[in-house]
Amino acid sequence: MTVLSEQLRERIRQEFPKYPNKRAVTLPALHMVHDAMRAVSTAAIEEIAELLELHPAEVHDTMSFYNFFKDEKHSLGKHRIWVCRSISCMLRGGEEVLEKVCNKFHVHPGQTSADGKVTLEFAECLGACEGAPCILVDDECHMDMNAESVAALIEKL
Amino acid sequence: MAKFEPVLFARINKPDSTSLKTYMADGGYARIKEILSMAPVDVINVVKDAGLRGRGGAGFPCGLKWTFLPKDHPGPIYLCINADESEPGTFNNRILMEKDPHQLIEGIMIACHAIKSNNAYLYLRYEYGRSYRTLDAAIKECYAAGLLGKNIKGTGFNLDIVLHRGAGAYICGEETGLIESLEGKRAWPRIKPPFPAIEGLFRKPTIVNNVETLCCVTQILYRGKEWFQSIGVPPDPNNPRDPGSYGPKLYCVSGHVNKPCCVELPLGVTARELIEEHAGGVWKGRKAKAVVPGGISMGFFSEKEFDTKLDFAGPGKVGCLGLGTAAVVVIDDQTSMVDVLFNCCRFMSHESCGQCTPCREGTAWMTKILTRIRTGQGRLEDLDLLMEVAGSMGIIPGTTICGLSDGAAWPVKNAISKFRGDFEEYISSKRATVTSAQKLMEAH
Numbered sequence: 185m186t187v188l189s190e191q192l193r194e195r196i197r198q199e200f201p202k203y204p205n206k207r208a209v210t211l212p213a214l215h216m217v218h219d220a221m222r223a224v225s226t227a228a229i230e231e232i233a234e235l236l237e238l239h240p241a242e243v244h245d246t247m248s249f250y251n252f253f254k255d256e257k258h259s260l261g262k263h264r265i266w267v268c269r270s271i272s273c274m275l276r277g278g279e280e281v282l283e284k285v286c287n288k289f290h291v292h293p294g295q296t297s298a299d300g301k302v303t304l305e306f307a308e309c310l311g312a313c314e315g316a317p318c319i320l321v322d323d324e325c326h327m328d329m330n331a332e333s334v335a336a337l338i339e340k341l
Numbered sequence: 342m343a344k345f346e347p348v349l350f351a352r353i354n355k356p357d358s359t360s361l362k363t364y365m366a367d368g369g370y371a372r373i374k375e376i377l378s379m380a381p382v383d384v385i386n387v388v389k390d391a392g393l394r395g396r397g398g399a400g401f402p403c404g405l406k407w408t409f410l411p412k413d414h415p416g417p418i419y420l421c422i423n424a425d426e427s428e429p430g431t432f433n434n435r436i437l438m439e440k441d442p443h444q445l446i447e448g449i450m451i452a453c454h455a456i457k458s459n460n461a462y463l464y465l466r467y468e469y470g471r472s473y474r475t476l477d478a479a480i481k482e483c484y485a486a487g488l489l490g491k492n493i494k495g496t497g498f499n500l501d502i503v504l505h506r507g508a509g510a511y512i513c514g515e516e517t518g519l520i521e522s523l524e525g526k527r528a529w530p531r532i533k534p535p536f537p538a539i540e541g542l543f544r545k546p547t548i549v550n551n552v553e554t555l556c557c558v559t560q561i562l563y564r565g566k567e568w569f570q571s572i573g574v575p576p577d578p579n580n581p582r583d584p585g586s587y588g589p590k591l592y593c594v595s596g597h598v599n600k601p602c603c604v605e606l607p608l609g610v611t612a613r614e615l616i617e618e619h620a621g622g623v624w625k626g627r628k629a630k631a632v633v634p635g636g637i638s639m640g641f642f643s644e645k646e647f648d649t650k651l652d653f654a655g656p657g658k659v660g661c662l663g664l665g666t667a668a669v670v671v672i673d674d675q676t677s678m679v680d681v682l683f684n685c686c687r688f689m690s691h692e693s694c695g696q697c698t699p700c701r702e703g704t705a706w707m708t709k710i711l712t713r714i715r716t717g718q719g720r721l722e723d724l725d726l727l728m729e730v731a732g733s734m735g736i737i738p739g740t741t742i743c744g745l746s747d748g749a750a751w752p753v754k755n756a757i758s759k760f761r762g763d764f765e766e767y768i769s770s771k772r773a774t775v776t777s778a779q780k781l782m783e784a785h
Contacts, residue, residue: 202503204417204543210525211508215467236525249527249694250508252467266468270429271637271670272595274684279776286781293781308511308688309429310468313595313668314602323470 187227188235192220196235206236210246218253218260225256254303261296261303263341266320269306272313277330281317282306284331288338301341345572347605348564348589349556353440359475361482364443368563370488373447376562377454377496384455388558391566392587397423397514397551398636398665399744400653402584403558407456409538410546419547420453421523421537422463422555424472425507425514428636429688430668433591433603434552438465438472441556442479446502448555450493451562453500456548461502464519467509476504511692515743516549517541518694529696530743553591561588573608574652586652590667594620597627597673609652612642615669627673631760635665637685638748640755641678660758662751678763680774682756683711689749699734700746706730707753715775719768724757 188196195216199209213232218224224232224247226240233240247253254260267282282293285304289297296303312318315327319334326337352358352367364370376384389404410418422445426434437445449461465473480502483489491499510528512518517531520542541547550558561569569588576585586608592615595601599621606619612632616622623629632642634651640661642649649655653664672681690704707730710723731754734740735747757764 202501205524207525208523208543211506211522215506215508246525246527250510252508252510269684270688271633271681271684272430272601275596275670275672275676275681279779283781307468307509308691309427309431311426311432311435311466313430313432313593313670316595316601320468320470323467323473325468325471 186231187221187225188217188231189220192216193231193235196232207238207242209236210238210243211250214243214247214253222261223254223256223259258294259296261300263301264303264305264322265338266305266307266310267293268308268310268312268316268318268320270309272309273317276316278317280331281319281329281334284334285319285338288335302338345589345606348560349437349444349553349591350441350603350605352444353436358440359442359479361443361479361486361488364441369443370447372563373450373488374494374496376451377493377498379454381455381457384451384562387566388455388561391561391569392585393554393557393561393569394584394586394653395551396553396557396590396666398428398638398663400664403550403554406538406550407452407548409536410456410548411539414457414546416457417460417543417545418456418458419542419545420449420456420458420461421516421519421542421547421549422449422461423514423516423519423549423551424463424465424469425511425519426469426552426666427466427511427514427692428638428666428668429685430593430595430633430636430670431666432593432595432668433666435469435472436603437552437556437591438469439475442476443483444556444559445476445552446479446483446489448557448559449502450488450500451558452548452550452555454498458548459499459501461500462523462542463502463504464507464513464523465504466507466513473504473506480504510694511688512694512743512745515745518743519549520547527694529694530745532742557588574650574654577654580654583654586654586664590651592619592651593666593668594671595668596633596671597624597629597676598622598671599624609650609655611648611650612669613647615651616647616671620671623671623673625673627675629671630674630676631672631678631681633668633670633672633752634661635663636668636748637670637688637752638744639663639665640751641672641759643759660755662747677767677774678756678760679711679714679767682752683708683715685752685756686711686749689745693745693749697741697743697746699740700749703730703734703746704749707749712775714764714768715773717771717773721765721768723768724761724764727753728757 518528522528731750
């Protein structure tokens with residue numbers, strides 16, 4: 185019994201011609217699996233390694249370097265909200281926005297709400313400082329947040 | 342002085358600015374066939390003679406970098422586009438990619454022709470989802486129109502561009518960290534030499550260029566090197582090693598101003614001009630206490646330094662690390678530099694890749710010392726300890742592989758030497774400013 189669907193495997197294989205070796209497909213493959221399965225499990229790491237002709241430890245080494253990827257013990261919720269905490273957002277109230285989101289979902293950064301709807305994270309500079317404080321919902325940025333606008337945005341999720 | 346007309350940003354507010362159709366209607370790709378028919382060395386010389394310096398932070402002359410490739414290499418040669426824009430306060434590349442992707446793609450085509458590369462990898466930070474979708478659509482349009490792929494416009498030149506998404510790591514903006522990451526590894530910067538031009542991506546000769554740099558390449562090839570040199574600051578006649586600061590630059594202004602913005606101006610404006618004339622002044626009627634001149638890695642200007650020219654040489658003259666990304670962050674007089682410096686140190690400690698001990702440990706300890714100060718437990722001798730740690734880490738003292746830790750040390754050095762009073766007053770008062778939100782982050 186495999187954990188990666190044939191469709192996912194095929195999408196990973198389609199990346200191969202873009203690079204001179206299969207190892208370079210590590211990040212694209214991790215993104216695809218992580219996005220579809222909301223985590224990259226140990227079994228998934230082994231199957232990715234087999235596809236890329238690597239040792240599972242090599243895939244795990246890369247994966248664990250980037251805080252971005254979650255293992256099966258920390259699966260993502262349906263949405264992932266990142267609240268920027270770097271300088272431009274901090275100066276304009278980013279930490280208050282973070283507090284608002286924490287209270288709304290009763291979670292600390294890094295945790296997923298009990299209903300599985302949202303995983304909350306803090307982010308380092310999201311590169312949208314003209315609209316600080318800003319947050320990222322999945323990979324879409326929302327600017328000029330405050331306690332009210334972030335609450336309204338969360339309601340719509 | 343006549344009002345400067347933006348060039349890199351000329352199209353960003355136009356309707357449908359991202360489409361191939363409107364880009365071509367504005368004259369884009371009009372001369373690409375002619376440029377691709379030039380001898381590569383002639384393209385390099387135009388860029389070199391224009392005096393274009395890299396816009397990503399280090400300011401290395403772009404054309405000169407291209408000449409470091411081995412002559413008559415059988416290939417492949419790679420171009421990596423550094424779109425891992427992550428320096429706090431910086432967002433100019435995001436706007437270029439979201440609003441005018443074809444200006445960048447045309448620059449990639451010209452650069453690849455110049456360096457004889459048929460493969461470009463655009464390393465885009467994951468957080469830029471909108472840039473990803475915009476670029477992906479623009480690249481597809483180019484393939485459909487015969488502007489990418491085989492035998493472009495009948496010139497015999499082949500080029501593929503691959504969009505490669507990162508996974509949230511500041512260190513991937515360091516060029517060899519980027520290369521390692523692209524190869525599917527942890528983004529640990531490499532020891533140099535060999536420089537990427539000799540042995541880079543997949544151990545082949547590689548050039549890594551920033552997004553804004555490549556957009557400048559497009560404009561230089563269309564408007565000429567004389568146009569580029571008519572803007573900015575010429576070399577200092579008293580310094581034979583100064584290549585000058587030519588061309589337009591995208592300045593980001595954020596923090597405590599009324600209108601945070603990204604504005605294109607000739608290199609060499611001052612922080613005061615940016616704040617007063619372009620960002621609507623300091624917010625809430627306050628005064629600015631400090632300014633970050635080019636992303637937090639570059640350190641701080643104190644109030645008496647606000648008239649320093651923001652060209653490649655200016656910030657260095659007042660003790661900052663350099664121009665960096667020209668991202669100006671304004672800090673008002675109601676803000677404690679202790680809190681600002683803590684934020685900078687926490688960022689660097691979070692983003693240190695962990696490969697070199699002085700950086701991994703140094704950034705962590707500086708953050709711990711500042712945390713102690715911010716909980717009211719600081720001692721005056723902590724300031725000397727911070728300076729000692731900051732002085733022992735980085736390429737400059739020779740203890741680390743890459744410049745991340747120089748960028749971690751600089752805000753500490755500048756903050757304590759230029760704003761020592763802020764720190765002494767804070768420590769003596771024994772107050773604490775750790776907020777409940779920060780406690781939430783500590784719990785993580």
